[in-house]
Amino acid sequence: MADQKIPRATAKRLPIYYRYLKLLLDDGINRISSVDLAEIVKIDAATIRRDFSCFGALGKRGYGYDVEALLEFFAGELNQDNLASAALIGLGNLGHALLNFKFQKTSNARISAVFEVNPDLINTIQDGVPVFSMDDLEEQIAEQRIDVAIMTVPADVAQDIAARLEKSGVKGILNFTPLRLNVSRAIHVQNVDLTNELQTLLYFIDNDIKN
């Protein structure tokens, strides 16, 4: 099952399922129908059934899904036992916000290093995480075996940094800059363009496109 490619849209919903199933189990709920789960996660029931069937999880009619079994399966899929190290590049307001998020609480990654150009921040500890100079990027990424970089830097330096990250062997970039990065296909780039999100919402409102 793990070898089978699943649709990207399904993959994106996995962490949502995982988080809510965990909340359900914490509340002592051991089974749930796709209809009830749909109400909670705000994803329609047909989509949930289709998604779950991609993973071979088939609910039983009149019983629904076994929450604990689903959760165990998703935890394996999401590789929850393996904590990945992430680098945060850029510690402005957005960088600080991301550092405060404590990703390790709800995901299988933690920010283990911050890189900055501001001399007032370099060599300090912020929210428990050391801040390094951008000059030390390559060295620290190798030393700390960092897999993923979260980029919250000005757009005009984003491409240069992406190239340095690629050379350093980083496998993925969470890109918060509005720039679409030019990197090889070997690197995964997840673009999070917050201006776009607002623009898209406005477009959905104007055209009344429902979720």
Place this chain on the structure above:
Amino acid sequence: MADQKIPRATAKRLPIYYRYLKLLLDDGINRISSVDLAEIVKIDAATIRRDFSCFGALGKRGYGYDVEALLEFFAGELNQDNLASAALIGLGNLGHALLNFKFQKTSNARISAVFEVNPDLINTIQDGVPVFSMDDLEEQIAEQRIDVAIMTVPADVAQDIAARLEKSGVKGILNFTPLRLNVSRAIHVQNVDLTNELQTLLYFIDNDIKN
């Protein structure tokens, strides 16, 4: 054409197309093929052609697309002439980052009011935007005709605030909290879960799922 429902995934790519076509035109580029555009926006050419055909924009073989014509059309679709007012609820690090984004530069919305519970911030001006008490939420939303709210508040108060926003007549919520909001279908909710984004990237890396 405007009455036709377009796929949600296509709608989400519209602002990206818009921004890059604008950059092209600024650079004096008047026509572009889907293949060249694909290289720039990092979306494959077949998807671009399919997206554009949804809007009735058909590139000419051997000529490509007329950049200015596309841009004009997208500007209309995205309602660029009509500046929407947005409320920012919660001015922590993420709120500050969003305020700094100056949405009005690249989208057809601007943040016209901030709402906070912190008395040190209430009645101040931050980045040119007035900060109001949460107590004034309903009054200000009505007075300023605010259409959209951007929520960066703690998860435990998110549902209450969403209910207040719905009663106030807001049409859409950009939800940065990890909570899936319970609102009527009349309100559009766009969830931006930043922890999820990192989790999804890690999943894509582990399973080598390409964009």
